[in-house]
Amino acid sequence: MQSDDRLPIEVDVRLVGGSDAPRLTLSCSDRTSPIPLTELLPALRSLTCTVAEAAVEREQAAGREISCKAGCGACCRQLVPLTVTEARQLSELIAGLEESHQTRVRARFLEAMPKIRDSGLWGRLEELSSMSGTQRVEVAAEYFQLGIACPFLEEESCSIHPVRPLVCRQYLVTSAPAHCANPPSKKIVPVALAANVFGALARVEARGEKPLRSIPMILALAIDFAEDKSRETIPTWLGLLLEQIKKIREERISDAKASESGAAPMAA
Numbered sequence: 001m002q003s004d005d006r007l008p009i010e011v012d013v014r015l016v017g018g019s020d021a022p023r024l025t026l027s028c029s030d031r032t033s034p035i036p037l038t039e040l041l042p043a044l045r046s047l048t049c050t051v052a053e054a055a056v057e058r059e060q061a062a063g064r065e066i067s068c069k070a071g072c073g074a075c076c077r078q079l080v081p082l083t084v085t086e087a088r089q090l091s092e093l094i095a096g097l098e099e100s101h102q103t104r105v106r107a108r109f110l111e112a113m114p115k116i117r118d119s120g121l122w123g124r125l126e127e128l129s130s131m132s133g134t135q136r137v138e139v140a141a142e143y144f145q146l147g148i149a150c151p152f153l154e155e156e157s158c159s160i161h162p163v164r165p166l167v168c169r170q171y172l173v174t175s176a177p178a179h180c181a182n183p184p185s186k187k188i189v190p191v192a193l194a195a196n197v198f199g200a201l202a203r204v205e206a207r208g209e210k211p212l213r214s215i216p217m218i219l220a221l222a223i224d225f226a227e228d229k230s231r232e233t234i235p236t237w238l239g240l241l242l243e244q245i246k247k248i249r250e251e252r253i254s255d256a257k258a259s260e261s262g263a264a265p266m267a268a
Contacts, residue, residue, distance in 0.1 A: 034231035034233055035231060037085040037228070041085060054194065055192065066172055067174060068173060073156035076150040078140065078143075080150060081215065081217070082215045083202050084225070084228075085228075087223065088228060090220045105159075116218065116219075124139050129211045165198075175189040195249070201241065201244075203247075204244055
């Protein structure tokens with residue numbers, strides 16, 4: 001039987017993300033035309049939110065409340081990494097904002113530039129992808145000390161909440177907001193998600209190459225990206241992403257078991 005391209009695509013994250021992951025249905029009128037990853041971002045945002053909502057329900061059922069809510073910008077001065085796909089689309093996202101909103105956001109990006117240069121962090125932020133996990137944590141802590149609020153933060157709330165970055169969607173905690181305002185704090189209690197969409201997208205972008213590239217959002221507008229010529233159909237992109245979600249989950253489980261046994265986990 002010939003397939004009907006107008007039928008929705010069902011993405012069952014439970015197959016790769018565990019029993020607490022949801023099923024997401026994406027409406028797709030064209031499954032055969034190759035597209036760039038940027039065109040898949042709306043679906044990936046929706047997928048991440050669906051996974052996060054499942055985690056919130058799980059936490060609430062266990063008697064734990066999520067601290068994150070509108071009006072709490074405690075985490076919005078931390079260093080925000082973007083996948084290359086998100087960074088490429090950032091200019092377009094800003095250009096689509098209402099004019100006065102766009103002006104405010106662009107001004108905040110520009111105001112941050114001299115602070116970063118004067119701090120000596122600019123070069124290290126550009127090299128973030130090639131650093132070890134420990135080095136990235138150190139740079140992120142130094143960045144936080146600069147007190148640069150996210151350019152999209154207004155009245156301690158995200159002004160682009162429907163199109164906010166993937167990593168922001170994945171950041172949920174049950175600990176007090178005060179701890180998020182002090183990133184090195186060991187009192188932050190993050191909520192585990194069944195699927196790491198941000199990480200999976202970064203791996204798909206890399207196509208097996210290392211290190212994986214992530215872009216500090218605050219520098220994204222200052223980077224001249226080469227044209228992305230990668231094109232795949234939506235089902236192919238989703239297949240690649242789900243494969244990486246599965247691998248990340250398996251690695252996380254393996255590392256947890258190694259930690260419990262006292263053995264050092266193998267490097268990726």
